[in-house]
Structures are given as structure tokens and as C-alpha cells.
Amino acid sequence: MSEAGAGEEGGQKIALALALSVVLTLWVALCEPPPREAIGRFLGVVGLSAFLLGWGVRGGWTWLNGGPRWRGVAVVLAGAMALRVAAWMAPVSLSDDVWRYVWDGAIVAGGENPYAETPRERVTRLKGEPDDAAIDAGEVGRASSWAELKRLNSPDYHTVYPPGAQAVFASAEVVARWLGGVSERWLRLFFVVADLLAVLLIMRALIAMRRAVGWATLYGWHPLVVWEVAGGGHTEALAVGLMVALVLMLGRSAPWKIGVVIGLSALAKLTFLIVSPLVGVALWRRGRFRDALIAAVVAVGVLTAGYAPFWFEDLIANQQKSVALYADVFSFDAPLYYAARYLLGYREGVTEPVTHVLSPTLQLATMLAIAVAALWQNGTRERLALAMVVAWGAYLVFNPVLHPWYALGLLAAAALAGAWSVSLAGLGLMLSYLFYVPAVGRPEEILVMVVQSVWAVTMIGWQAGPRAIAWALRRRAKTKFNAVRPYLRPGDRVLDLGAGEGFVGELVAGAGHEVMLAEVDDRNRTELPMVTYDGESLPLDDDQFDVAIIAYTLHHARRPDKVLAETSRVARRLVILETVYEREWDRRLVTFLDHSANRLRGMAPEPLAFDRVEGWLERLNARGMKVLTWRWLGRGVHRHVIIVAERER
Incomplete structure (x- = not known):
């Protein structure tokens, strides 16, 4: 076959893979029951879509990257958009986080402070004690009814979502009032737009690093990303693009501008502060320590300015109580955490908790891994992207709570670094939705976590093993x-x-x-x-x-x-x-x-x-x-x- 013929065949493979994946995604989105109530069908489509897209990208790699650059950018972006729009058509079912976003957005849009009260405190103040008849009748009010309260997770805790995210929540509420529709749909659409901008920035960063734009498919077409952003709706989508911008800005922008972006990413999602030490040391390696210091001071200033309008005496104390849920109370799909807890002698319902020992230890391990990744910097974008993979990987491995959407930052960094094995490993996180199936008990959950761990180690070892041996x-x-x-x-x-x-x-x-x-x-x-x-x-x-x-x-x-x-x-x-x-x-x-x-x-x-x-x-x-x-x-x-x-x- 001629080179032109082979290239044309590669383009056809990509088109076919994308078309089939979009159709499958749309089918799951529109079918009854919704994805979370039909986990087998949902996971089957996720796996099949991943296979099809991998087959298409591998077969069409030369066509995607060997022609005009605009063609590769357009195809990656168009594919990312089509997949997200298809998933956006699904009703919210994979996670109930978005209902808390809607709740907070209604409060902010009404000119109130979302950090001042817990949802239960607010409803009790406005509605009095719960009225079972009103709840059964489906009484719904904006961020004030007992019926709406039932949809929220952790209604007895203050919101932990930072001011940047709150501004987006409120915007969705305002748009819904002006243009009609429901704020949940508008909010997920905002997430989709932000995520598509992140895909564009990933391609721009890849071009700056002289890498093929096809690597952006590791994030842009990844089923986990598509479903968690467009189908589930998660605030990580607001911060991913800002994180990618930091890689692109390194060596091109003034340190104060980099500090602004670090601060904005934290205002969108606090966990994205994980990458700030990496960026700081990269700036130091490129020039002077003063550059890193300027970026840090500006970032703190932006973060402080973001919280300033919401300040009241108990703000920090309330936030600390809510954040402690994730360190001391909640645990989910965390193999290392569960294994360490077992080795420390904990038996659920029998022995005293060991989180007072285990949580600080795992947090210290995370900080040490991030510190090593930071000190490994040499001032290049390539090293920064790879260090982000390491830092995010450590955060996820040592975290007692590991939901699939927590991996969005990791998958974006993997696309920048060309770490296809990390992208494949991330697919295993989708298996955690099996935990919501009533028939799945603790033994089955352990088996799922073992499968996830073996899959991740195998995939990462497949790519990193030869490199580690060569090193x-x-x-x-x-x-x-x-x-x-x-x-x-x-x-x-x-x-x-x-x-x-x-x-x-x-x-x-x-x-x-x-x-x-x-x-x-x-x-x-x-x-x-x-x-x-x-x-x-x-x-x-x-x-x-x-x-x-x-x-x-x-x-x-x-x-x-x-x-x-x-x-x-x-x-x-x-x-x-x-x-x-x-x-x-x-x-x-x-x-x-x-x-x-x-x-x-x-x-x-x-x-x-x-x-x-x-x-x-x-x-x-x-x-x-x-x-x-x-x-x-x-x-x-x-x-x-x-x-x-x-x-x-």
C-alpha cells in the first residue's frame, strides 16, 4: 500500500472509532435506567469505547500527526467535543456532588455566604423542623427545602468548594434563571467548555514541547474524563486547564503571572496546589530563587483575595472540620490505605480506629513524594509534566478516598508527558462504580481493588519498566x-x-x-x-x-x-x-x-x-x-x- 493510501486508511480508522464511541456514549446516556443504575452496561461501553479509541489512534497515529498541524488539532478537539456532548445528555447519576454545587450556587447567586451554614442548618432556619408530608409531596425550593436536602452528600458539613468554583456554580444558577432550564445542566455545560479549553491548552503545550498533538487524545478522548466531566460534573474540570497553562507558561511568562494562575487553580480546586512546589522549583532551576518567591507570594495573594469576600470568624474552623472528613472519616477505593489499616490491626466493628496513626503517615508519604518530584526539576517543561504525573500519582495512591474524577489532573499530566501507560491504568478506576451495586459486598470490593492495582502496576510497568531498567x-x-x-x-x-x-x-x-x-x-x-x-x-x-x-x-x-x-x-x-x-x-x-x-x-x-x-x-x-x-x-x-x-x- 502507498504512503498516501496508508495515511488515508489511518484517518478512516480514527473516524470509525470516534463515530462508534460517540454512538455508544450517546446510547448509554439516553437509555433507561441511567448509568449508575445499569453499571454493567455503563462499564461495558467504557471498556469498548477505550478499546475502539485506542485502536483508532494507534492505527491513525501517522495520519493524525503527520499532516498539517491544524488537522490534528481539529480532529482531537472535534472528537473531544462530540464525546462530551454525548455524555452530557445523560442525567446526573454517577455522583451526587453536582447537587451540592447547585445548592451552593443558589446561595451565592442570592448574595449569601455558602460557608456560613451547613445545608441542614440553613433549611432548619428557613423551614423549621422537617415536614415529612412536604418532603413526600416533593416540595422543592432553591437551596432551602428538606426535599432538596435529601439529594446532598454530607448535609451536616460546610461546603469545601473554594470561591472560584463557587463563582461558576452561581453563574450556572443565574444563567438558568435568565435563559431557562436547570442550573445542573448549565453547570455541566460550563465544565465541558472549561475541559475543552484544557484539551486545547494540552495541544498547545505539546506543540511547544515539540511533541505530537495526538498525545492529547490520552486526555481529550479518555472515557473516564468524558464521563466524569460531562456525565457526572466535577470541579476538577475548572482547574485542569490552569494546571496545563503552568507548563506552557514556564520560561515564557513573568513569575507574577504564573503566581496568578497557581492561585486561580487553587480557587477552582484546592487539591491542585499539589503542583505548586513543582512549578516553584522549576522556576528556581530556570533562573533565580526570587522568581519562585514572587510566584508563591502572588499565588497566596490571589487565594487570599478570593476568600476575602466570604471571610467571617469561623471560616477556617468550619473548613478544617469539613476537610477532616476526607482524612479521618471517609474512605473509598483505597487499596494501600485499607491494606495498611489491616496490617496495623484494625478490624471494622471490632477494634479501635487507627486513622490517628495512619492518616498522618500517608500524608507525610504524599508530601515526601511531591518534594522529591519538585527537587527533580531541571527547569524544562518536559520534566515539569513528568513530575506532575509523579506528584498526582503519589496523591492518589496514598489518599484514603479515591474517586475516579480525582484522576483528572493525573491524566492531563500524563497526556503532556506521553505516559500512555498511566492513561490505561486510569481506566481501572472506573471499576469503583461496582461498589454501588447492592450485590457487591466487601469481599467483592477487595477483589475489585486487587484487579485495579494489578492492572495499574502492569500498565505502568509496561511503559516505565524498560525505562527504569535502562536508567x-x-x-x-x-x-x-x-x-x-x-x-x-x-x-x-x-x-x-x-x-x-x-x-x-x-x-x-x-x-x-x-x-x-x-x-x-x-x-x-x-x-x-x-x-x-x-x-x-x-x-x-x-x-x-x-x-x-x-x-x-x-x-x-x-x-x-x-x-x-x-x-x-x-x-x-x-x-x-x-x-x-x-x-x-x-x-x-x-x-x-x-x-x-x-x-x-x-x-x-x-x-x-x-x-x-x-x-x-x-x-x-x-x-x-x-x-x-x-x-x-x-x-x-x-x-x-x-x-x-x-x-x-
Whole structure:
């Protein structure tokens, strides 16, 4: 098939996947009963939509990103809009949070303070004690009736939604009064518009980072995002775009402007303060500490100004009581929290709660993870986006409450970072809707959380595993290089025997040496030349090299003596790093460790020829090599030495 034909086919795949997903979403939205009362159908459509969209994006990736940029932007945005409009058609059923938004919006639109009273206090003040007959008759008033109170979660607690979100709630109420309709529909429509702006900003940030706009589909077309924003309605949608703007603004905007955006994101959703330390350190790394300080001061000022109109004496105390619900009372779909609680001896209904110990510990773990992600900054947008993934991931893992919509910030950061595995892992959070099925008890909930955890670890390991292994190999290569560097002379021609991925040779070449790699199979991940050999005979000339590095290779050889003979033929000097043992249990232990490490690199277990130090020295002497020096590099669990030998003339 021609390139044009293949591209056209990719476009058709995307169009088909989008069309089918929109139809499925609309079907679930309009069918009776609503999604939460038909969880099986809902989750089936979510899974099928995810599969279709993944198939379409993968098959049409070149078409989406290889043509005019406007085409990719238009397709991603159009797809995001169509999916959200379809989900917006559904009645509210997935979450009852939106009814609290409507309640607060009516209060703010009426010129009152939403933080002053709990819903129950307000209704009692306005309506007196509950009238069961009025409730049964369906009496409804705006943020004042007992019937409406029944729809709210936590009616005995003050609202925790910050002033920026309150302004949007009130706007929906005002628009509903002016134009008709219900404020809940208008509010979810506002969320959709805000979220589409976030999708646009994600694409703009991707372009600024010179990445394909197709990565924006990880957020824009994600079923979790679509349903939690348009179908359920959650305030995270108001803050995601502001968080993305921080990545885009880094290095382009004055620090005070960045501070304004940080403050606005917190006024939309307080949890988005998670990313503020990352941005602050990124600013510090880019320039001066003063820039980070200016951004922090401005952010605090914006946040303070937002709360100022609502200030009264008990505001902070009321907020603290409500926030404590999430740390000390509520828990939902939190595998790590439940496991830790169980290990601490807690048994529901039998023992005393352990939240006074567990909650501070998990909060400290979250703060430490965020601190590490912050200190990891180097001032680039790419690093900031990836650090946001880490920070949000830590927040979700250590949180005792994990609703699907909490992951919106994580999924937006994943789109910026190209972390497709995180996007796939996020799909598992939708399984938490099974907890609302009456037939699902605690054992089934535990099984669901196990499935979610295994799914997330598998998906993230699929992408991050090879990168982590490569990072570990490079770190280990640097340690090897530092050990052999003192024994290299200026101008030495170097053979790296048993080079593996070639990372040691790459460092040697970077020090100014001419390097060739040799290995039994080609796993070279560098630009250095490589020869493959049969594990015994090298296809190289006599004295072709001044020195050969043999780093932890001899114990893998079928005939180590033959390898030593061949290496001493092509190089006059040998620098050997080797694992050794002193007692029999040492040999068994290092055999187990070696096999385990090589499995991670995709290497099958093989017989290993470990020896004692004295054994290797005798082998070298028998080959006519004079041992110039040897020393221990480590005598812990991993006993290893460096031996330098030269061929006697």
C-alpha cells in the first residue's frame, strides 16, 4: 500500500472509532435506567469505547500527526467535543456532588455566604423542623427545602468548594434563571467548555514541547474524563486547564503571572496546589530563587483575595472540620490505605480506629513524594509534566478516598508527558462504580481493588519498566566506568567485551578513546560499532586493541579460559571486573541474583562459571598474563573485584 493510501486508511480508522464511541456514549446516556443504575452496561461501553479509541489512534497515529498541524488539532478537539456532548445528555447519576454545587450556587447567586451554614442548618432556619408530608409531596425550593436536602452528600458539613468554583456554580444558577432550564445542566455545560479549553491548552503545550498533538487524545478522548466531566460534573474540570497553562507558561511568562494562575487553580480546586512546589522549583532551576518567591507570594495573594469576600470568624474552623472528613472519616477505593489499616490491626466493628496513626503517615508519604518530584526539576517543561504525573500519582495512591474524577489532573499530566501507560491504568478506576451495586459486598470490593492495582502496576510497568531498567543499567555502567578509568591510558584503543547495551563503552568513548563493542548477541543501544561472536572466538586481529574491558562477563562464558585466551590475543592489557565467591553459599546467592537481574533484561537463565579470586588469578597466570594489580570493589552481598593484567612480552 502507498504512503498516501496508508495515511488515508489511518484517518478512516480514527473516524470509525470516534463515530462508534460517540454512538455508544450517546446510547448509554439516553437509555433507561441511567448509568449508575445499569453499571454493567455503563462499564461495558467504557471498556469498548477505550478499546475502539485506542485502536483508532494507534492505527491513525501517522495520519493524525503527520499532516498539517491544524488537522490534528481539529480532529482531537472535534472528537473531544462530540464525546462530551454525548455524555452530557445523560442525567446526573454517577455522583451526587453536582447537587451540592447547585445548592451552593443558589446561595451565592442570592448574595449569601455558602460557608456560613451547613445545608441542614440553613433549611432548619428557613423551614423549621422537617415536614415529612412536604418532603413526600416533593416540595422543592432553591437551596432551602428538606426535599432538596435529601439529594446532598454530607448535609451536616460546610461546603469545601473554594470561591472560584463557587463563582461558576452561581453563574450556572443565574444563567438558568435568565435563559431557562436547570442550573445542573448549565453547570455541566460550563465544565465541558472549561475541559475543552484544557484539551486545547494540552495541544498547545505539546506543540511547544515539540511533541505530537495526538498525545492529547490520552486526555481529550479518555472515557473516564468524558464521563466524569460531562456525565457526572466535577470541579476538577475548572482547574485542569490552569494546571496545563503552568507548563506552557514556564520560561515564557513573568513569575507574577504564573503566581496568578497557581492561585486561580487553587480557587477552582484546592487539591491542585499539589503542583505548586513543582512549578516553584522549576522556576528556581530556570533562573533565580526570587522568581519562585514572587510566584508563591502572588499565588497566596490571589487565594487570599478570593476568600476575602466570604471571610467571617469561623471560616477556617468550619473548613478544617469539613476537610477532616476526607482524612479521618471517609474512605473509598483505597487499596494501600485499607491494606495498611489491616496490617496495623484494625478490624471494622471490632477494634479501635487507627486513622490517628495512619492518616498522618500517608500524608507525610504524599508530601515526601511531591518534594522529591519538585527537587527533580531541571527547569524544562518536559520534566515539569513528568513530575506532575509523579506528584498526582503519589496523591492518589496514598489518599484514603479515591474517586475516579480525582484522576483528572493525573491524566492531563500524563497526556503532556506521553505516559500512555498511566492513561490505561486510569481506566481501572472506573471499576469503583461496582461498589454501588447492592450485590457487591466487601469481599467483592477487595477483589475489585486487587484487579485495579494489578492492572495499574502492569500498565505502568509496561511503559516505565524498560525505562527504569535502562536508567539502572546506565547508573551501573557509570560505576563500572569509574572503576576502570584509572587503568586507561591516553590514546588507548579499547575493546568492551560482553558489552551488553554498550553503556560502559559509550562512557569510555566519551573520555576520548576509540571503542569497539563485542557481544554474543546484538543488544547495542549506542552509536558505537559492535561485533558479535560465538562466545569463544573473536573475529578480530592480533593486538588490534591496547586494552580490553571485561566487565562481569567471564562468569557467563561457557569456556572462560578460552575467552581469556582470545581476549589476550587481541589486546595487550586486560581490565577485568568480576563477581567472586568465598564460600559455597556465596556462590548460590550470586547465582540467584544474577539470574534474577538478567530476567529483567530479557535474558534466559544459563549456567554460570563463578570462581574465587585465587582461581581467576591462576587462570590469568596460566594464559601468560602478568597480574599488575587487583583489589576488592565490594565485599558485601555482592563480592566483586577488579583485576588488571598485561601480556608478558
